[in-house]
Amino acid sequence: MKTYSIEKINTILNGELIGNTALQIEGPEQLQNAKENQITFIGSIKYVKQWVASQASAAIINDNLDIEPGDNRALIKVKNADLAMAKILELFNPPAPVFDIDIHPTAVIHETATIGNGCKIGPNCYIGKDVDLGSSVILYPNVCIFDETTIGANTVIWSGTVIRERCIIGSHCIFHTNVSIGADGFGYRPSDDGRSLVKIPQIGNVIIGHYVEIGANSCVDRAKFSSTIVGDGCKIDNLVQVAHNSVMGRSCIIAGHSGLAGSVTLGDGVIIGGSASIKDHATIHSGATVGAGSGVVSDVPAGKTVLGYPAQDARNMLKQWVAIRRFMKEQ
Numbered sequence: 443m444k445t446y447s448i449e450k451i452n453t454i455l456n457g458e459l460i461g462n463t464a465l466q467i468e469g470p471e472q473l474q475n476a477k478e479n480q481i482t483f484i485g486s487i488k489y490v491k492q493w494v495a496s497q498a499s500a501a502i503i504n505d506n507l508d509i510e511p512g513d514n515r516a517l518i519k520v521k522n523a524d525l526a527m528a529k530i531l532e533l534f535n536p537p538a539p540v541f542d543i544d545i546h547p548t549a550v551i552h553e554t555a556t557i558g559n560g561c562k563i564g565p566n567c568y569i570g571k572d573v574d575l576g577s578s579v580i581l582y583p584n585v586c587i588f589d590e591t592t593i594g595a596n597t598v599i600w601s602g603t604v605i606r607e608r609c610i611i612g613s614h615c616i617f618h619t620n621v622s623i624g625a626d627g628f629g630y631r632p633s634d635d636g637r638s639l640v641k642i643p644q645i646g647n648v649i650i651g652h653y654v655e656i657g658a659n660s661c662v663d664r665a666k667f668s669s670t671i672v673g674d675g676c677k678i679d680n681l682v683q684v685a686h687n688s689v690m691g692r693s694c695i696i697a698g699h700s701g702l703a704g705s706v707t708l709g710d711g712v713i714i715g716g717s718a719s720i721k722d723h724a725t726i727h728s729g730a731t732v733g734a735g736s737g738v739v740s741d742v743p744a745g746k747t748v749l750g751y752p753a754q755d756a757r758n759m760l761k762q763w764v765a766i767r768r769f770m771k772e773q
Contacts, residue, residue, distance in 0.1 A: 443468060444534055444630065448500050448516045449479065454533065455526050456504065457518040461511030463499045469534045470527065473498065481530060483524040484509070502526045539582070546583075558595065574615060588624075595654065606664065612652035612674070622661040624648045627686025627704065628667055642666060644686060651675070655699070657682065666704075673710070691728065719754075 608623030646665025709728030
């Protein structure tokens with residue numbers, strides 16, 4: 443078991459230590475659930491009162507909060523408690539699942555595939571023709587990589603993920619369980635006789651940049667032509683749909699249950715809240731934010747926050763909600 447003194451933790455965080463505890467810290471925990479030998483964090487004034495009742499021996503707190511540590515307890519003041527706690531979580535992070543052998547004998551690897559140095563390939567993986575894995579790529583059991591796909595160094599792909607043919611994946615990416623990359627885009631048109639639907643071939647691919655993380659059961663579909671693109675540093679939550687020919691800029695965030703329809707364009711640093719829907723061919727410019735549950739049906743200017751269905755300026759939407767509530771109370 444990993445343990446650290448409060449002084450060692452403070453050295454790592456470069457914070458201001460207030461009070462002290464002789465107990466060794468054995469791990470982090472939520473404020474209300476923490477026990478002795480555990481450290482917690484307080485990032486908002488609304489949680490300050492819970493510190494007295496908490497059993498935690500130590501807490502990381504924002505430096506604008508005024509809290510007394512108490513007997514045999516310690517506080518570490520930092521500029522941002524959330525970011526500091528991320529360092530502590532990394533400190534106590536358990537090791538990843540162990541590979542007994544680098545390439546499991548049940549893995550099926552085409553003779554033309556290129557496997558970089560230090561790669562680990564788990565049981566029942568499939569690697570197709572002319573696939574190129576960079577160095578230190580990790581494929582957990584039951585991953586499928588189809589023909590002519592390229593994956594950059596140090597990318598980690600968890601079980602059940604399928605990456606279809608001709609996709610290009612950057613380095614240092616993380617794909618969680620059952621991610622789908624490069625499935626056909628959703629393209630159909632009514633037939634000439636109006637009695638059936640004609641499938642539109644999807645002959646493009648998916649290009650994913652470096653340091654991208656995609657959550658479990660999310661899908662990034664291949665383009666009808668050209669590429670569906672996810673830019674460097676993007677973070678995609680679980681159960682997210684990115685449709686054909688969409689283009690995401692750098693460092694975008696998409697929360698769970700959200701969806702981009704076909705040919706949506708996101709600028710850099712766009713944030714999309716949970717369960718939001720973005721209409722096809724809409725452009726959300728850099729730095730814009732889409733509130734949870736919103737429906738975007740037109741372009742969103744840079745830096746703008748929109749909310750509601752259909753989405754509009756967040757301040758205007760909140761005023762409308764207040765007016766509706768007042769009206770309902772008067773009835």
